[in-house]
Amino acid sequence: MTSATTSAVAAARGGRATRWLRRVDAKVSPYLYVTPFFAVFGVFGLFPLGYTAYISLTDRNLLDPVSRFVGLHNYALLIHDSYFWNAVENTFGIWFLSTVPQLSLALVIAHLLNTRLRARTFFRMAVLLPQVTSLVAVALIFTQMFGHDYGFVNYLLGQVGIHKVYWEAGRLSSWIALSVMVMWRWTGYNALIYLAAMQSIPEELYEAAAVDGARRWRQFVHVTVPMLRPTIIFTVIVSTIGGLQLFTEPYLFQPRASGGTGGSARQYQTIVMYLYEKFLGSTQFKFGYAAAIAWCLVLLIALFGLVNYLVVSRIRSAEP
Amino acid sequence: MNGSSTGRQRRLVAAVLAVAAATTAAWLVAGSAAAAHRDAITLTVDVFGDFGYHDLYKQYEAAHPGITIKEDSEDYAAHHTALAQHLATGAGADDIEAIEVGYIAQFAAQPQNFVDLRQYGAAELKSRYPAWKWDQAVARNGAVIGLGTDVGSLGICYRTDLFRKAGLPTDPSTLGKMWPTWSKFLAVGRTFQKKMGSRIKFIDSGSNLYNAIIGQANPAYYDASGNVIAAGNPKVKAAWNLTMRAIALGEDKGLAAFSNDWNTGFKKGTFATVTCPAWMMGYIQGQAPATKGKWNIAPVPGGGGNWGGSFLAVSKQSQHPAEAADLVKFLTSPASELYVFQHTGNLSSEIPVLKSKAVQSFRNPFFSNAPVGKIFANSALKLKPQILGPHQGDFQTAASNAIQRVEQHKQSPDASWKQFLKDVASAS
């Protein structure tokens, strides 16, 4: 950095021109600094989103150079499309099966990590390890493990006398398998977020509880969890946004991933998979219809996020 | 964050260096590979399943220094979907693209995306092919967009050892006489099942049964004026009903064809028959080499019929259309098609090959030395073609899914049939 003397000299020499430059700098450069973000986001984020709305009102098709404006026709079809509702059901089912146990387990793990622990860093790193693994790798490794004839999961079940489960074929069984994949990847991450929040809980609260003679478990229920509510809301909303966009795991769960139908009875086809099927997964290439699905998904995420927010906040206010 | 920040930064630098080193190593590998054929031409061939071309590529590369051939192989439906996408977006197609009969009508309708092989002397090859096979790949404007590879004339592949165990005859012609029709075929299956219990089934997969029956129907999904008639055509419903009966009678193992479990089924011998277009022989030999000599081939019920068969086309996106067209001509030459038949099983669609002594006298040791050449070639020569439409292949996929839904007890036959018709309607 320049020393005080040189800058004083510079200021004296610069005079009006320097002052003018400084004013321009102060006025203009902030905009320049935020421009890259808004430019890139505008071209590749905002514009496509708006354009999606427009395309959803047309019968645009990859194979057809001419597209016509069809108004809300795609949406009207969508409302009566049982495959779409099936996908909605699957998506919510898998979301529920994965999120509830995941976040509960994450809370427990965080609670246990929030103790005086030997090899603390080791434990934290180990629970975060799945997060480093890519979705594709998770999907492929677990798909192999959930195989019918030679999968490790069925082997384990066989050891305790449970008959082989055809994980991919059944509706509930495929949901469970997929939930396990989601849980495996995300539980540790959420545990660390909870752990961080737990560590920022003021000590006085615990002390007060300790005076009350609260034991460890009651501390957890009466101090930790209520104090964690904002964080829980945060994780629920993040998992909602992520969970409703589930694609990679179910897409690769299907034998040879044909077009994203999610099994022969579409038993685990999610909304994004259905979008993909209409978009590029089959020779239909119904872009207009796919865009309509995308918008409905945005709507669902917004609605469902709001509902979750309300539900979780409700519990907070009900708590003494 | 406190005093350990220098240590952290050192670790950060170490990690960045490690990633950089790995990246550089990858660059070197990629770079040296690229440098090796800088001046050479690489021709890419996009197929589905196994076309049995690997040895032929080597032959061709040896005879044409400077040309390297790379093959991509994908699943049936995914392959054709990706091809349609690549053609529509103008990027991503390989030099040579395989097109199956179920999709040929769709692609023959877009000659602007394919090289007209007449430019490279295809016209003089016309006499080799049965007229119907040739015509399937001719666009309305006369452009020849593909040359025929194989046909899927039908037989029944069966396990002689399992038949013997079930007290059934093992001789192909006796069996052929026992099952002149598909319902007689199921009757033989009942005898089999009664003896064998429920672990080993007569039939591998309902969709394979269905596809063979549909392959004999004409018209099937389309009528002569190009209308989709799947819903109203009694022949389609009959094929469906027969498949449902096989399932209801407990003769169907219910494996999804071409799935992992189906592959395993060959190894473990959990089914006794497979409806067998010539190209199916390749799958069986590839899947269960240990069952060599246990298989044989009998005439198919219902007589004749075709399931599958493909074409090779050159996409307009190819940078080397002349070389690609030459490779197509090589791969579809009588010598190549004979080689593929003898080594993989895919049966040539060319008349001179079908009539050749080499084919007519060919016996396959894997299939108990059955005269597979004579069986398949003669039925191919008598083939009557089916009327095709653009979404044939999509319907076939929808039907396979519909049958699987019943096999896996997810839907009743009626509900599944209704959903199948719905899929057909939305695909067309």
Added chain:
Amino acid sequence: MTAIPYTAATRRRARRALARRFESAGPLTYLFLILVVAVSIFPLYWSLVVASHTNAAVYAYPPKLLPGGNLLHNIRRLFDAGAVNVDFAKALVNSAVVSSVVTAAVVFFSALAGFAFAKLDFRGRKLLFLLVLATLIVPVQLGLVPLYIEMKHFGWLNSIKAVMAPNLVSAFGVFLMRQSIAGGVPDELIGAARVDGCNTWRVFWHVILPGIRPIAAVLGLLTFMNTWNDFLWPYIVLNARNPTVQVAISDIATVAYVPDYSLILAGCFVSILPLLLVFLVLGKQIIGGIMQGAIKG
């Protein structure tokens, strides 16, 4: 977050405070946590086991639970054009290039915008920042269809440009940077630099960037990880000829008629390896970053 002189007395005091607050972990806690760790590690270990045997071993009963000697062979097969129909070396290079470029861009642009939002006065600042926050909630991924059309229009399909371009900025990054610059770089420092005649750019370069190095490293690591692991969008715009690692292994897994699991899981293993190394070296920082981000978020 200043360094405290670490004397024996402070350490004792700290430990006493900890003891008051945290019970020390009992054997049940350890047991449970070890179980959690085992479950976390097992699938990765399993992929190593499968990847180090022949494909035939996948069908063994009971399953093989110890690694075999075929790992290098299977990895070599990944790079052999005759064995797989994807260019795996190119995939690694592509992923490295895409992830590095995206990481550099995200960190730089986020810091720049975060600086403006945190420390500079300009009209519309609040509104624009609110806009950034809004984009955090909107799932931008859902612009897939038009984005694809856009890329087709630019002629970028099958090129890694299509993968990089939309990811060059991140609303989360801007948010994180704004928060940490606002709270981490004292105004006096900036004021001093200003008095010294620094323009805003030099303030950014000489004061802000050095001040946010730790959080920039965390943002960089997370961005690198996410980009390296991204699937849907690369899968849509790339093909087997010019893939990223994720597209390549999904391709190896899905196109083969008979899935060769020793090969597929070797691919998974190799694809995880770079991140695993980074994680082992920098895990503590990543954890710190996530936990810090959690409190701020």
